[in-house]
Amino acid sequence: MASAFSHAVAALSIGTCFYRPQIPKRVWVAGALCSVLPDIDVIGFRFGIHYGDFWGHRGFTHSLLFAAILSGTTAIILFRRDALGIGRLALFGYLFLATASHGFLDAMTNGGLGVAFFSPFDKTRYFLPWRPIRVSPISIHRFFSGRGYAVLQTELVWIWVPAILLALLVWLLRTRNEGGGDAKSIG
Numbered sequence: 001m002a003s004a005f006s007h008a009v010a011a012l013s014i015g016t017c018f019y020r021p022q023i024p025k026r027v028w029v030a031g032a033l034c035s036v037l038p039d040i041d042v043i044g045f046r047f048g049i050h051y052g053d054f055w056g057h058r059g060f061t062h063s064l065l066f067a068a069i070l071s072g073t074t075a076i077i078l079f080r081r082d083a084l085g086i087g088r089l090a091l092f093g094y095l096f097l098a099t100a101s102h103g104f105l106d107a108m109t110n111g112g113l114g115v116a117f118f119s120p121f122d123k124t125r126y127f128l129p130w131r132p133i134r135v136s137p138i139s140i141h142r143f144f145s146g147r148g149y150a151v152l153q154t155e156l157v158w159i160w161v162p163a164i165l166l167a168l169l170v171w172l173l174r175t176r177n178e179g180g181g182d183a184k185s186i187g
Contacts, residue, residue, distance in 0.1 A: 001058070001112065002105040003136045003143065004036045006155040010105060011035035011098035013163035016170040018094045022085030030074055031098040037070060038062045038102040042138050052113055054120065057138075062103040063119040071095035104128070105159065111135030132158050 011031040041061040049055050075092045103115045107128045114125030134154045137143045
């Protein structure tokens with residue numbers, strides 16, 4: 001798995017595609033939480049659930065169906081309060097992409113059994129063909145060690161830098177589009 005920090009960075013980067021100044025911060029916090037929540041399945045180890053089981057690590061909670069269920073539920077809860085400056089479909093889209101990004105990042109790691117993207121319909125575990133990210137230790141104690149530092153180094157290169165580049169690209173495109181109305185035609 002990638003670290004919780006990097007999952008949140010990916011979600012916030014995805015959020016730049018949906019950003020509007022009137023959207024409250026709780027939407028971005030919800031996206032970051034949705035991106036980390038699939039790892040709730042590690043609790044199963046304490047209850048004898050095996051890694052490769054349906055409820056095992058990188059099983060159902062890493063699937064696209066789980067991403068849709070979590071995103072829909074979170075969007076309904078967030079919209080229950082008031083209008084958020086973002087449409088319901090856009091909010092669902094952001095939360096879905098933030099949640100689904102978890103499995104895709106995990107499928108880019110060099111360890112584990114792969115990700116059950118299509119659970120419960122297909123229990124096959126998948127990796128992406130390109131796996132440059134070191135797998136993060138599950139234990140917090142092990143994460144704050146030399147191994148965790150090595151993981152963060154690969155995540156900086158393969159997650160954080162692309163996330164920053166995406167955010168910059170979105171910002172540049174927005175700036176260009178907002179300034180485009182001032183151009184005058186020649187002729």
